[in-house]
Amino acid sequence: xxxxxxxxLRGGIAFSESINNIVTYYRGYLVCVDGICQGAFSxxxxxxxxxxxxxxxxxLIIPGMTDLHVHxxxxxxxxxxxxxxxxxxxxxxxxxxxxxxxxxxxxxxxxSFFTYDLxxxxxxxxxxxxxxxxxxxxxxxxxLEETGLITxxxxxxxxxxxxxxLQEADAKASLEATVKWLDTIKGKFQNTMxxxxxxxxxxxxxxxxxxxxxxxxxxxxxxxxHLSENLSExxxxxxLVPQSSCYANAYELFDTMGxxxxxxxxxxxxxxxxxxxxILKKHGAFIAHCADSNMNLTSGIAPxxxxxxxxxxxxxxxDVAAGSSMNMLKTMLITLQASKMYYRLVDQSVKPLTFEEVxxxxxxGGGKYFGQVGTFKPGYDFDxxxxxxxxxxxxxxxxxxxxxxxxCYNDADAIIKDKYVKGKKMFSSxxx
Amino acid sequence: xxxxxxxxLRGGIAFSESINNIVTYYRGYLVCVDGICQGAFSxxxxxxxxxxxxxxxxxLIIPGMTDLHVHxxxxxxxxxxxxxxxxxxxxxxxxxxxxxxxxxxxxxxxxSFFTYDLxxxxxxxxxxxxxxxxxxxxxxxxxLEETGLITxxxxxxxxxxxxxxLQEADAKASLEATVKWLDTIKGKFQNTMxxxxxxxxxxxxxxxxxxxxxxxxxxxxxxxxHLSENLSExxxxxxLVPQSSCYANAYELFDTMGxxxxxxxxxxxxxxxxxxxxILKKHGAFIAHCADSNMNLTSGIAPxxxxxxxxxxxxxxxDVAAGSSMNMLKTMLITLQASKMYYRLVDQSVKPLTFEEVxxxxxxGGGKYFGQVGTFKPGYDFDxxxxxxxxxxxxxxxxxxxxxxxxCYNDADAIIKDKYVKGKKMFSSxxx
Numbered sequence: 043x044x045x046x047x048x049x050x051l052r053g054g055i056a057f058s059e060s061i062n063n064i065v066t067y068y069r070g071y072l073v074c075v076d077g078i079c080q081g082a083f084s085x086x087x088x089x090x091x092x093x094x095x096x097x098x099x100x101x102l103i104i105p106g107m108t109d110l111h112v113h114x115x116x117x118x119x120x121x122x123x124x125x126x127x128x129x130x131x132x133x134x135x136x137x138x139x140x141x142x143x144x145x146x147x148x149x150x151x152x153x154s155f156f157t158y159d160l161x162x163x164x165x166x167x168x169x170x171x172x173x174x175x176x177x178x179x180x181x182x183x184x185x186l187e188e189t190g191l192i193t194x195x196x197x198x199x200x201x202x203x204x205x206x207x208l209q210e211a212d213a214k215a216s217l218e219a220t221v222k223w224l225d226t227i228k229g230k231f232q233n234t235m236x237x238x239x240x241x242x243x244x245x246x247x248x249x250x251x252x253x254x255x256x257x258x259x260x261x262x263x264x265x266x267x268h269l270s271e272n273l274s275e276x277x278x279x280x281x282l283v284p285q286s287s288c289y290a291n292a293y294e295l296f297d298t299m300g301x302x303x304x305x306x307x308x309x310x311x312x313x314x315x316x317x318x319x320x321i322l323k324k325h326g327a328f329i330a331h332c333a334d335s336n337m338n339l340t341s342g343i344a345p346x347x348x349x350x351x352x353x354x355x356x357x358x359x360x361d362v363a364a365g366s367s368m369n370m371l372k373t374m375l376i377t378l379q380a381s382k383m384y385y386r387l388v389d390q391s392v393k394p395l396t397f398e399e400v401x402x403x404x405x406x407g408g409g410k411y412f413g414q415v416g417t418f419k420p421g422y423d424f425d426x427x428x429x430x431x432x433x434x435x436x437x438x439x440x441x442x443x444x445x446x447x448x449x450c451y452n453d454a455d456a457i458i459k460d461k462y463v464k465g466k467k468m469f470s471s472x473x474x
Numbered sequence: 475x476x477x478x479x480x481x482x483l484r485g486g487i488a489f490s491e492s493i494n495n496i497v498t499y500y501r502g503y504l505v506c507v508d509g510i511c512q513g514a515f516s517x518x519x520x521x522x523x524x525x526x527x528x529x530x531x532x533x534l535i536i537p538g539m540t541d542l543h544v545h546x547x548x549x550x551x552x553x554x555x556x557x558x559x560x561x562x563x564x565x566x567x568x569x570x571x572x573x574x575x576x577x578x579x580x581x582x583x584x585x586s587f588f589t590y591d592l593x594x595x596x597x598x599x600x601x602x603x604x605x606x607x608x609x610x611x612x613x614x615x616x617x618l619e620e621t622g623l624i625t626x627x628x629x630x631x632x633x634x635x636x637x638x639x640l641q642e643a644d645a646k647a648s649l650e651a652t653v654k655w656l657d658t659i660k661g662k663f664q665n666t667m668x669x670x671x672x673x674x675x676x677x678x679x680x681x682x683x684x685x686x687x688x689x690x691x692x693x694x695x696x697x698x699x700h701l702s703e704n705l706s707e708x709x710x711x712x713x714l715v716p717q718s719s720c721y722a723n724a725y726e727l728f729d730t731m732g733x734x735x736x737x738x739x740x741x742x743x744x745x746x747x748x749x750x751x752x753i754l755k756k757h758g759a760f761i762a763h764c765a766d767s768n769m770n771l772t773s774g775i776a777p778x779x780x781x782x783x784x785x786x787x788x789x790x791x792x793d794v795a796a797g798s799s800m801n802m803l804k805t806m807l808i809t810l811q812a813s814k815m816y817y818r819l820v821d822q823s824v825k826p827l828t829f830e831e832v833x834x835x836x837x838x839g840g841g842k843y844f845g846q847v848g849t850f851k852p853g854y855d856f857d858x859x860x861x862x863x864x865x866x867x868x869x870x871x872x873x874x875x876x877x878x879x880x881x882c883y884n885d886a887d888a889i890i891k892d893k894y895v896k897g898k899k900m901f902s903s904x905x906x
Contacts, residue, residue, distance in 0.1 A: 118867075118868055118870065120866075120880065121882070121884050124810070124879065124883060125826075125829055148869065151869065152869050155867040155868075159867075334811075337814055338811065338883075340814040340826055341818070342815075342818050343819065366880075366884055367884050367886070369886065376811070379770065379811075380815075382772040383772075383812075383815050385772060386772050386773070386774050387815070387816075387819045387820055394557075394772055396557050434552075435550075435591075437574075437580065437584050437587075438550065438551065444554045447555075448552065448554050448798075449553070451552070452552065452553050452798055453886060454801065454804075454885060
């Protein structure tokens with residue numbers, strides 16, 4: 043790797059040492075060698091004194107965030123139709139929009155809006171749904187590769203219930219299209235990885251699900267999908283897969299729940315009970331918790347604190363366009379609020395998430411899906427975001443810990459100045 | 475009034491015709507004569523053709539918003555300490571901060587941050603808590619008068635439970651200080667009105683409450699306070715006023731619940747039941763619904779749809795610093811999410827608020843407290859905000875209705891270009 047991925051940054055540093063502890067340094071030093079973090083320090087160790095040093099003054103430096111669940115083609119209609127619940131929203135807004143990505147000219151322009159904004163938010167890693175279209179998904183991957191972000195991207199599989207314009211002919215056609223897509227991208231990208239993407243069980247026949255389970259095993263490919271988001275959806279899945287003991291078990295039956303070495307991401311898990319929790323844990327699956335989306339579509343609130351205590355892997359997802367923004371700070375705020383309401387309104391034995399826990403989920407929790415990612419401990423990939431929070435005037439001498447909490451509750455006033463992914467600076471003056 | 479408060483604006487116009495209906499005009503005309511709205515039109519009526527016309531092109535023009543509940547001195551610590559509940563938060567963060575406003579130099583600087591940001595947000599009218607300090611409250615009123623915004627401001631009364639540094643000596647001293655404050659400001663301001671402000675019952679002795687009730691009657695002064703925000707607070711009030719049948723009745727007993735002609739604002743009402751609802755309605759009181767605050771402090775969710783159906787007056791409050799931002803769009807989003815969770819988690823007979831309802835609450839609902847304010851129907855005060863939403867790229871030909879919904883769900887990308895209060899343009903290029 044080139045020399046320019048070895049350097050020192052100076053500023054107000056914050057990162058999770060554990061899920062319950064945020065470590066901070068005022069005017070500290072953060073060292074990157076060959077794209078890998080060497081740790082944060084109050085005084086710069088002698089051995090790093092020859093590295094170039096970039097001093098960000100009073101600005102904040104935090105780990106890049108991981109968006110574990112976002113639908114690229116839905117970005118075009120974020121923030122509208124939010125008075126619907128899931129199934130109505132899919133049929134009225136989502137499926138008609140995604141059908142348009144059959145047209146590569148449309149897809150190219152629409153995805154340019156998505157990638158432009160993704161570059162300019164707090165996210166350095168993302169796990170992305172495309173559409174079922176071959177060309178459009180290639181275009182999305184090309185554009186993402188150019189950004190320098192590190193992502194997984196899925197060509198969506200759906201062979202039923204998508205309506206006339208958003209459905210593959212049958213399981214065979216869907217599987218063939220998937221293999222064709224995988225063949226086309228082989229060796230093409232450095233930072234943009236494929237992920238198998240059955241939309242959710244209502245969109246995929248048993249045969250298609252089984253075929254994807256097999257493909258995952260054969261090629262060592264990861265899977266992403268949706269689980270127990272909405273009560274009507276859960277009931278529907280029970281009808282569609284009557285032999286399953288629960289929604290998660292339906293995925294298990296098709297061999298799509300993954301393994302700890304090849305973990306599946308399941309978005310939502312709002313209505314997951316202990317049985318589902320055990321299944322997720324057994325398979326080493328990651329929950330993509332999407333609180334903004336789950337409130338917007340009146341889905342409910344996932345009992346995240348329970349999942350954490352049970353040791354299930356969890357990160358946060360913005361779930362655009364059911365979530366209305368790719369701003370992970372806003373997602374953190376809504377995650378906190380959701381957990382407080384779960385405690386207040388549902389179950390007072392489940393304590394609200396702390397700010398420490400939510401900061402961890404947004405950075406290290408989701409980052410774990412990508413390996414050693416999401417914190418500034420030595421050996422982790424150097425993903426960092428530099429933030430100017432000076433627009434938020436204050437009268438007090440605020441600690442770094444207070445400033446990152448305030449920034450999360452006032453996302454509109456936290457301005458990104460620079461972003462690094464695996465030690466590579468994306469570009470300067472990111473502000474549009 | 476001078477000629478420059480008579481003009482025509484052109485752009486994408488939206489306003490509430492009723493709580494269930496938003497009227498929109500694409501490239502419509504909005505007419506202001508002597509600070510009063512003459513209505514919105516698709517074609518400009520002949521009689522207004524000589525007025526100066528300002529064409530805002532594709533920009534949106536919506537009614538100015540009313541923030542029915544905001545604590546000016548708390549703005550300095552917004553967004554921190556949010557893992558606390560109400561009483562701990564008051565003692566740890568709020569009271570020590572408010573005590574600092576004893577120092578007029580501190581107050582002057584701190585309030586300048588508040589007024590600067592209040593000018594630059596979607597709010598044109600606000601009902602504001604100060605602190606208990608005479609000089610600082612005068613300073614706040616002076617600064618607000620200069621902004622051109624129209625506000626009520628309260629010198630806070632508290633003669634118990636404020637701790638050593640934030641408490642008046644006794645009821646008599648508190649009442650005398652209030653009369654002195656009222657005498658000092660008599661005739662001084664055009665847009666900045668006084669409002670009696672007992673903090674809440676735990677902060678005010680029976681004698682003080684009774685004295686304020688009497689003062690309100692004698693001088694025709696309105697009152698603002700807090701009601702049924704947090705369960706521990708509700709229980710405490712029951713202890714403090716054992717003869718009351720409920721928290722609202724305690725205010726009634728002290729004659730501080732107001733009348734339809736001189737309405738009291740009660741912030742929160744999270745735990746208000748039918749009995750409290752009846753009391754609020756009988757007195758013509760306004761509920762300041764503060765969903766952001768109520769989630770942040772784990773207070774709960776107020777059943778706003780029930781209050782609407784019962785015909786109680788309601789507007790929205792940001793409740794900074796328990797709410798973390800003065801951005802009313804964000805408050806709208808969280809209001810929607812809160813009502814959806816109330817429906818999903820508490821009572822499925824109480825339907826979630828629609829976007830139409832929440833837009834109404836933010837504009838006309840709260841505006842009603844100021845008279846004919848908060849919509850563009852003829853005869854209403856001309857309060858308007860001009861918004862540039864072009865940062866939100868889209869692929870579709872969006873309706874004005876869709877754009878205002880999207881803007882509410884993506885507040886950070888809605889840029890205020892101009893703001894008018896009662897026909898007076900605040901200033902150009904508001905963006906900082």
